[in-house]
Amino acid sequence: MKFRIPSLAAISLLMTPALAVGQGIGEADANGDGFLTMQEVQAVNPEITIEDFNSMDSNADGVLDEAEVKAAQDMGLMEAPSTD
Ligand SMILES: [Ca+2]
Numbered sequence: 001m002k003f004r005i006p007s008l009a010a011i012s013l014l015m016t017p018a019l020a021v022g023q024g025i026g027e028a029d030a031n032g033d034g035f036l037t038m039q040e041v042q043a044v045n046p047e048i049t050i051e052d053f054n055s056m057d058s059n060a061d062g063v064l065d066e067a068e069v070k071a072a073q074d075m076g077l078m079e080a081p082s083t084d
């Protein structure tokens with residue numbers, strides 16, 4: 001059987017959201033609310049402790065927003081999500 005529907009591949013490429021940004025919340029945000037909870041952080045960075053999380057949560061609201069995540073990544077506290 002010949003496989004000759006290259007347009008499908010092109011369409012799926014076009015429809016791929018630009019999520020692979022390498023830094024920021026990205027795919028670690030499992031529920032897509034724009035914030036990372038301790039659970040979401042540990043899902044991608046299991047070595048992060050609650051002490052680490054609290055030190056990254058600079059406004060102490062219990063979640064990490066995009067700025068807090070980027071700051072943590074810049075300081076090397078949290079690895080940027082893998083994009084492979
Ligand atoms: Ca979330």
Ligand SMILES: [Ca+2]
Nearest residue numbers: 057061063064
């Ligand atoms: Ca916060």
